[in-house]
Amino acid sequence: xxxxxxxxxxxxxxxxxxxxxxxxxxxxxxxxxxxxxxxxxxxxxxxxxxxxxxxxxxxxxxxxxxxxxxxxxxxxxxxxxxxxxxxxxxxxxxxxxxxxxxxxxxxxxxxxxxxxxxxxxxxxxxxxxxxxxxxxxxxxxxxxxxxxxxxxxxxxxxxxxxxxxxxxxxxxxxxxxxxxxxxxxxxxxxxxxxxxxxxxxxxxxxxxxxxxxxxxxxxxxxxxxxxxxxxxxxxxxxxxxxxxxxxxxxxxxxxxxxxxxxxxxxxxxxxxxxxxxxxxxxxxxxxxxxxxx
Amino acid sequence: xxxxxxxxxxxxxxxxxxxxxxxxxxxxxxxxxxxxxxxxxxxxxxxxxxxxxxxxxxxxxxxxxxxxxxxxxxxxxxxxxxxxxxxxxxxxxxxxxxxxxxxxxxxxxxxxxxxxxxxxxxxxxxxxxxxxxxxxxxxxxxxxxxxxxxxxxxxxxxxxxxxxxxxxxxxxxxxxxxxxxxxxxxxxxxxxxxxxxxxxxxxxxxxxxxxxxxxxxxxxxxxxxxxxxxxxxxxxxxxxxxxxxxxxxxxxxxxxxxxxxxxxxxxxxxxxxxxxxxxxxx
Numbered sequence: 001x002x003x004x005x006x007x008x009x010x011x012x013x014x015x016x017x018x019x020x021x022x023x024x025x026x027x028x029x030x031x032x033x034x035x036x037x038x039x040x041x042x043x044x045x046x047x048x049x050x051x052x053x054x055x056x057x058x059x060x061x062x063x064x065x066x067x068x069x070x071x072x073x074x075x076x077x078x079x080x081x082x083x084x085x086x087x088x089x090x091x092x093x094x095x096x097x098x099x100x101x102x103x104x105x106x107x108x109x110x111x112x113x114x115x116x117x118x119x120x121x122x123x124x125x126x127x128x129x130x131x132x133x134x135x136x137x138x139x140x141x142x143x144x145x146x147x148x149x150x151x152x153x154x155x156x157x158x159x160x161x162x163x164x165x166x167x168x169x170x171x172x173x174x175x176x177x178x179x180x181x182x183x184x185x186x187x188x189x190x191x192x193x194x195x196x197x198x199x200x201x202x203x204x205x206x207x208x209x210x211x212x213x214x215x216x217x218x219x220x221x222x223x224x225x226x227x228x229x230x231x232x233x234x235x236x237x238x239x240x241x242x243x244x245x246x247x248x249x250x251x252x253x254x255x256x257x258x259x260x261x262x263x264x265x266x267x268x269x270x271x272x273x274x275x276x277x278x279x280x281x282x283x284x285x286x287x288x289x290x291x292x293x
Numbered sequence: 294x295x296x297x298x299x300x301x302x303x304x305x306x307x308x309x310x311x312x313x314x315x316x317x318x319x320x321x322x323x324x325x326x327x328x329x330x331x332x333x334x335x336x337x338x339x340x341x342x343x344x345x346x347x348x349x350x351x352x353x354x355x356x357x358x359x360x361x362x363x364x365x366x367x368x369x370x371x372x373x374x375x376x377x378x379x380x381x382x383x384x385x386x387x388x389x390x391x392x393x394x395x396x397x398x399x400x401x402x403x404x405x406x407x408x409x410x411x412x413x414x415x416x417x418x419x420x421x422x423x424x425x426x427x428x429x430x431x432x433x434x435x436x437x438x439x440x441x442x443x444x445x446x447x448x449x450x451x452x453x454x455x456x457x458x459x460x461x462x463x464x465x466x467x468x469x470x471x472x473x474x475x476x477x478x479x480x481x482x483x484x485x486x487x488x489x490x491x492x493x494x495x496x497x498x499x500x501x502x503x504x505x506x507x508x509x510x511x512x513x514x515x516x517x518x519x520x521x522x523x524x525x526x527x528x529x530x531x532x533x534x535x536x537x538x539x540x541x542x543x544x545x546x547x548x549x550x551x552x553x554x555x556x557x558x559x560x561x562x563x564x565x566x567x568x569x570x571x572x573x574x575x
Contacts, residue, residue: 121509
């Protein structure tokens with residue numbers, strides 16, 4: 001085999017796989033910042049700024065929770081995210097059920113009301129809510145206003161995720177339960193709910209991720225309350241402690257684990273729902289992927 | 294009778310929440326944008342000059358926001374399409390792993406991601422040195438420039454582009470592409486005349502979902518840009534939170550909202566509102 005033949009074969013391979021090569025590069029590009037955050041969680045900076053690599057240390061992982069202000073901010077964020085998730089998931093699931101399963105007047109308007117917050121820049125939502133609270137004079141800015149804001153922007157996303165799962169739902173399973181004498185409440189509790197639970201869980205996870213990560217809207221409506229992103233923003237001026245990277249990676253790990261669990265649950269539910277052999281289960285899509293889709 | 298009440302009962306709490314804390318605040322902001330006076334003594338007097346003054350004072354930031362967001366959206370589309378295409382048609386058993394890689398950035402705090410780019414693009418970093426070496430960063434600086442802000446915007450909203458693109462590509466019936474091949478179209482022709490048009494809904498959705506948050510963003514400009522790269526979001530933020538010039542800030546927010554609404558309405562006419570919400574259009 002001469003060199004020319006090899007070169008032309010390499011060229012042919014590249015032409016055939018050009019799209020895949022580009023795709024691989026894009027994946028690398030998407031993961032590089034995460035790798036940087038991870039790497040710099042082991043950095044041992046001399047000054048206050050964690051921007052250049054100095055040396056390797058486990059110090060900050062060993063003492064991840066050594067900064068009281070940071071811990072306080074993290075605690076606030078977690079409480080906020082849990083409450084916002086619970087409320088928005090319940091409310092959003094109810095809306096999704098109404099939209100998929102019922103015909104009613106005002107359907108288009110409801111759809112519009114759900115889409116519009118997702119199509120509004122965060123800065124406008126934050127500014128509008130702040131205007132509202134300022135003019136009303138109450139409630140005073142703080143945890144309550146943050147909770148109101150977070151539930152508000154999470155609802156639409158929960159609706160979209162839960163509803164995308166509801167659309168593929170096999171209604172004949174419910175009919176079977178009814179035929180076997182189950183009441184409508186029993187049917188919902190024993191058939192519907194277990195089958196849509198992965199979708200609800202997916203919606204809840206997305207709400208949690210959105211809430212714990214929100215900076216812009218929180219920045220407008222927090223008053224003196226400090227959440228994790230707000231702490232980072234404040235700390236950015238005077239140098240971000242390495243512990244922030246450590247905690248960010250911990251949150252990342254927990255979210256990834258939760259997502260793996262959700263995907264597994266979803267596959268199980270799909271298997272449960274596709275008992276009839278000729279029926280093909282929809283390809284599993286990681287939970288949360290339906291958010292923007 | 295009971296069946297008719299059920300949907301309204303289910304919709305009730307969410308609708309009330311969205312109306313009270315999303316729609317009503319917009320009216321309050323509209324009112325605020327027409328007030329005059331200083332904080333504490335604001336009076337509502339249909340002061341339309343807030344709009345004209347704010348617009349003439351910050352027109353550069355407005356134009357800049359839309360240019361940055363537009364360029365970032367275009368770049369995101371060019372970057373995302375090959376990846377979405379690969380995941381939809383070629384990934385096979387790697388599909389879930391790749392989809393995971395796409396959403397993974399969502400799981401790290403947005404601010405920290407942006408700050409990571411600050412590290413990556415800082416003056417001593419290998420990336421900056423490489424860009425300098427190949428002549429793309431002649432000054433040796435990347436941070437505090439427009440391209441740095443655009444790079445950050447492109448990166449941060451990438452999943453919003455990839456996921457809708459993937460969703461629309463994945464839905465394409467493979468037989469249509471085979472038919473094109475059977476009718477002697479080249480790979481390029483069948484892509485341009487079959488695949489690309491069929492993925493149009495994904496392109497429209499992805500473009501909007503990227504452009505909207507990018508146009509209103511101020512985090513990237515704050516961390517990656519300099520004084521000359523402030524976007525309209527930075528202005529609104531600082532007028533509200535530092536200078537307490539609420540009427541001007543409210544007026545600017547409204548104009549931003551209105552411009553984006555126009556884009557959404559055009560979109561809805563173009564693709565149908567249900568396309569953004571899932572595949573219920575049938």
